[in-house]
Amino acid sequence: MQFTEEQFAKHMRPINGSAIREIFKLLARPGMISFAGGNPSNTALEPDVISDLAREVLDKYGTTLLQYGATDGFAPFRESAAAFLNTEGVRCEAAEVLPVQGGSQAFDLLLKALVDPGDVVLCESPTFLGAIQAMREYNAKLVAMPTDENGVIVEAAEELIQKHHPKLMYVIPTFQNPTGITLALKRRKALAALASRYGVVIAEDDPYRDLRYAGEALPPIQSFDEEGWVVYMSSFSKYIAPGMRLGAAAVRNPLLLRKMVIGKQSADVHSPLLNQAIVDAYLRKGLMPAHLERICGDYKRQLNAMLAGFDRFPAGTKHTVPQGGLFVWAELPEGADGLEAFNRAVEAGVAFVPGTHFYPDGGHLNTLRLNFSMCDIPTINEGMERLGGVISNL
Amino acid sequence: MQFTEEQFAKHMRPINGSAIREIFKLLARPGMISFAGGNPSNTALEPDVISDLAREVLDKYGTTLLQYGATDGFAPFRESAAAFLNTEGVRCEAAEVLPVQGGSQAFDLLLKALVDPGDVVLCESPTFLGAIQAMREYNAKLVAMPTDENGVIVEAAEELIQKHHPKLMYVIPTFQNPTGITLALKRRKALAALASRYGVVIAEDDPYRDLRYAGEALPPIQSFDEEGWVVYMSSFSKYIAPGMRLGAAAVRNPLLLRKMVIGKQSADVHSPLLNQAIVDAYLRKGLMPAHLERICGDYKRQLNAMLAGFDRFPAGTKHTVPQGGLFVWAELPEGADGLEAFNRAVEAGVAFVPGTHFYPDGGHLNTLRLNFSMCDIPTINEGMERLGGVISNL
Numbered sequence: 001m002q003f004t005e006e007q008f009a010k011h012m013r014p015i016n017g018s019a020i021r022e023i024f025k026l027l028a029r030p031g032m033i034s035f036a037g038g039n040p041s042n043t044a045l046e047p048d049v050i051s052d053l054a055r056e057v058l059d060k061y062g063t064t065l066l067q068y069g070a071t072d073g074f075a076p077f078r079e080s081a082a083a084f085l086n087t088e089g090v091r092c093e094a095a096e097v098l099p100v101q102g103g104s105q106a107f108d109l110l111l112k113a114l115v116d117p118g119d120v121v122l123c124e125s126p127t128f129l130g131a132i133q134a135m136r137e138y139n140a141k142l143v144a145m146p147t148d149e150n151g152v153i154v155e156a157a158e159e160l161i162q163k164h165h166p167k168l169m170y171v172i173p174t175f176q177n178p179t180g181i182t183l184a185l186k187r188r189k190a191l192a193a194l195a196s197r198y199g200v201v202i203a204e205d206d207p208y209r210d211l212r213y214a215g216e217a218l219p220p221i222q223s224f225d226e227e228g229w230v231v232y233m234s235s236f237s238k239y240i241a242p243g244m245r246l247g248a249a250a251v252r253n254p255l256l257l258r259k260m261v262i263g264k265q266s267a268d269v270h271s272p273l274l275n276q277a278i279v280d281a282y283l284r285k286g287l288m289p290a291h292l293e294r295i296c297g298d299y300k301r302q303l304n305a306m307l308a309g310f311d312r313f314p315a316g317t318k319h320t321v322p323q324g325g326l327f328v329w330a331e332l333p334e335g336a337d338g339l340e341a342f343n344r345a346v347e348a349g350v351a352f353v354p355g356t357h358f359y360p361d362g363g364h365l366n367t368l369r370l371n372f373s374m375c376d377i378p379t380i381n382e383g384m385e386r387l388g389g390v391i392s393n394l
Numbered sequence: 395m396q397f398t399e400e401q402f403a404k405h406m407r408p409i410n411g412s413a414i415r416e417i418f419k420l421l422a423r424p425g426m427i428s429f430a431g432g433n434p435s436n437t438a439l440e441p442d443v444i445s446d447l448a449r450e451v452l453d454k455y456g457t458t459l460l461q462y463g464a465t466d467g468f469a470p471f472r473e474s475a476a477a478f479l480n481t482e483g484v485r486c487e488a489a490e491v492l493p494v495q496g497g498s499q500a501f502d503l504l505l506k507a508l509v510d511p512g513d514v515v516l517c518e519s520p521t522f523l524g525a526i527q528a529m530r531e532y533n534a535k536l537v538a539m540p541t542d543e544n545g546v547i548v549e550a551a552e553e554l555i556q557k558h559h560p561k562l563m564y565v566i567p568t569f570q571n572p573t574g575i576t577l578a579l580k581r582r583k584a585l586a587a588l589a590s591r592y593g594v595v596i597a598e599d600d601p602y603r604d605l606r607y608a609g610e611a612l613p614p615i616q617s618f619d620e621e622g623w624v625v626y627m628s629s630f631s632k633y634i635a636p637g638m639r640l641g642a643a644a645v646r647n648p649l650l651l652r653k654m655v656i657g658k659q660s661a662d663v664h665s666p667l668l669n670q671a672i673v674d675a676y677l678r679k680g681l682m683p684a685h686l687e688r689i690c691g692d693y694k695r696q697l698n699a700m701l702a703g704f705d706r707f708p709a710g711t712k713h714t715v716p717q718g719g720l721f722v723w724a725e726l727p728e729g730a731d732g733l734e735a736f737n738r739a740v741e742a743g744v745a746f747v748p749g750t751h752f753y754p755d756g757g758h759l760n761t762l763r764l765n766f767s768m769c770d771i772p773t774i775n776e777g778m779e780r781l782g783g784v785i786s787n788l
Contacts, residue, residue: 001593003622003647007561009510017656037462045460050668051452058445066439066635068431101495101662108661112531116403117511134660137506167401199395228397241460243667253397262411266528267502267661268495273637274444275666 011117011139018129019357026346033383035306035370036351038177038326042374044295045241049287050278057277065273071265072257073099077276080283081234081248088209089219090232092250098260099248099271103207103235104130106249106260109267110168110203110231111138113259120164124152126329126358126367128177128205131170142360145169149320151176151183154190161198168201173221175208175325178358178369182323185218192224200229201256207235207247210292212324213300228253236279238326239292246275296324299373302380303328306372309384314392326373329355332366332391339365341391350386405511405533412523413751420740427777429700429764430745432571432720436768438689439635443681444672451671459667465659466651467493471670474677475628475642482603483613484626486644492654493642493665497601497629498524500643500654503661504562504597504625505532507653514558518546520723520752520761522571522599525564536754539563543714545570545577548584555592562595567615569602569719572752572763576717579612586618594623595650601629601641604686606718607694622647630673632720633686640669690718693767696774697722700766703778708786720767723749726760726785733759735785744780 005013020036027034058065072078078094085092100106115121117139123131125144135142143164146156152171160166171191173183183191195202204221222232228251235247251257264270282288306328310319316333332338338354345351355367370387372380399407414430421428452459466472472488479486494500509515511533517525519538529536537558540550546565554560565585567577577585589596598615616626622645629641645651658664676682700722704713710727726732732748739745749761764781766774 001590001621001623003593003595003649005649007593007595008507008653009513011510012507012653012657015653015656017652018659021659039462042457042461045457047452047456047460050460051449054448054452054668055445058441058448062441063436063439064637066441066444066637067436068433068631068636101666104660105662113402113406116405119403130660130663133656137657137660196395199397199401201397201401227395229395237462242462242663243458243460245662245664245666255397255399258411259402259406259409262409262527263406263531265412265415266498266524266531268499268639269524269636270639272495272639272666272669274448275668 012137015133015136018133020129020353023351023353027351031349033350033379033386034374035372035383036353037371037374039374040238040242041295041298043298050241053278053281054274057274057281061277065277069270069273071261071270073097073271074273074276074280077280080280084283084288085232085234085248085250088234089223090250091223092252096250096252096257097248098251098257099246099276101245101268101271102237102247103205103233104134106231106233106247107131107170107203107205108134109260109263110201111135111140112263113256114167114201115140120166122157122160122166122169123360124171124176125360126178126355126364127170128172129358131205132360144360149181151181151187152191154187154194157191158194161194161200166200168203170203170205171221172205174206175211175322178327178355179329180320180322180325180327182218188218188221189224192221192230195225195229196227202230203233204230205233207238208325210239211296211299211326213296213303215323222250228256231256239288240279240282244275244279246271246279301377302372302375305377305380306370306384309381309388312385312388317391326371328370328372330368330370334366336366336394338368341368341394344390345387348386348390350383352387406531409527409530412527414523414747417745417747421745425743427744427773427780428768429766429777430747431765431768433768434632434636435689435692437692444635447672447675448668451668451675455671459671463664463667465655465664467491467665468667468670468674471674474674478677478682479626479628479642479644482628483617484644485617486646490644490646490651491642492645492651493640493670495639495641495662495665496631497599497627497641498528500625500627500641501525501564501597501599502528503654503657504595505529505534506657507650508561508595509534514560516551516554516560516563517754518565518570519754520572520749520758521564521754522566523751525599526754538754543575545575545581546585548581548588551585552588555588555594560594562597563589564597564599565615566599568600569605569716572721572749573723574714574716574719574721576612582612582615583618586615586624589619589623590621596624597627598624599627601632602719604633605690605693605720607690607697609717616644622650625650633682634673634676638669638673640665640673695771696766696769699771699774700764700778703775703782706779706782711785720765722764722766724762724764726762728760730760730788732762735762735788738784739781742780742784744777746781
């Protein structure tokens, strides 16, 4: 007998993977300038530092790092991650930190713990592609919350909560992926209050927080949460190295933490101990502040070059002016076709991600996501020139 | 509002985590001899080797190991893992290998891809606790296949397939956890034929395969599979280091591989590249054969000491005589209470896992799982003496 699509779980059949992956295949063409990714710059990565730390922790802990570990985490890492999160304004103790395989796994474990098939999950629209896919894989019903230049509109979110009684809301509050928008302070307080009033778990996905190039840091939504409704999901992917696959979730509600641990037990038993120990050592040695200062200086110049490049674009193009993160979001004049622009841009040797892919319900063809972290400034200038030309000729 | 259990997905509410975890807490008592775990011996772990390899691969690949990688795996590791699996008798090419966070994740991804709520999954009874929990987390209905001293009874499995039309069958063919039993050659062929005839995916979980201390290796079920129904799940946890969390699944059906990759995209994006590169280097340097020879020599002596220790047990106790792996399975005379034996054994300073925990439907109170890999021979002798005394006095 031959295996067919009919063998898959019903809700999994239409899930065919990230559109971005197909785009990434095009990036291998010679001379292609990529504004498509979401990676840190290679110059932000420190293989020599990681190599020294690997030796140091293997010398220090020996076989402990190679044996099975506890699902709820390597104790020293839970401590140093809690201390790091505290400096971010997150309220948590070491025992409330769950090491995860990047922020993605924290959200996956939350979905596993909470979602019955058909349950509504509220999210921003546009939002992170990986989160859209994760919600679909747990057979959740995605309902988009209206947003503006200050993030989620709280009154609209409240109406949706009253209408749909969701168990879970997914929010990227700082330098959002894909828009670069930051949720305003008042709205952070208000969302925390909504979570508590209506009994909605908020998944606060905040991996870009420390990539700030202007303005003042805002406290996380989690900092206003008195009752443990907000799960704060941090990651070391954008700060240290995505290839290490290590993040930390702060989960103050012990019932919820326990159920996420149970989900992780059967998913992957625990996060690799070597990776936890390396990041632990990185934090304890106090390497993070100077490292962030260095990479933020570089990223700021790259962002400014990209923003300046919009003067090559036709009148009527709007774009965000993010205070940090890795992305700028552009809206072409109504009626412009971003997919067509994408095809022509690739021919002209520059790639981006059409914004439509970030909308749970599609549409919004006139939007684009541009990343600036992976190109140096001359390349950004050249890429914006090419892209501006393509779009002007649409 | 306070968070309550009612917020969890319905099928997740009764899942309260591994019984073994509670047992592990008791092991910290001073003087406790543990036959409860399933860890490799600390003497089998090589922190200096791993440390040297970490430096070597970070020198060689640099930032590549710290950037995002492909979900379907780090190309050199896929190659060396395929070559390793080929020596095991597994039919696969590099492009059919999916790196996973231990064998557990391969099974998790299969469940995610295939199982609609209430779908039947066939499994051995007793079977691996983590697999039982994983199946429950995907809201599968577990149906136990009858087994004997040669593993799954094929005729009985066929009847269950005809009755339940399962999408998935979970089998641990070699030195099974918890029994130590190895599935006979004829039955391996017959199960592969059943999978193909009825359209059932077999998850062949084979992490103990190379821990063989007697007898001849048997070809995997997967080697008899012509149509890609068998997913072979290997792991480097028992061979190199569980703390690294790295396994490899061979998935010859491209539809199924693609859907597992999609599931992994949103679960954890990819397996950590440093860990893939370290194991890749380990394999390419040809370190595995001599390492396995050394650890199998030690484990064989430990197993023999444990088997000899059964002469301290009362007449009527039966036990398996495994040809490899990490576990011996004992059956006390009918009516004996393994949970009571456990409590008294802990008082006497020796721990094991009551066999009832490994049965999807409970019962079988007179069974015990004993692990020998974590104790040296004098400790095994002393532990078996204590345990034999406790059981004789029940």
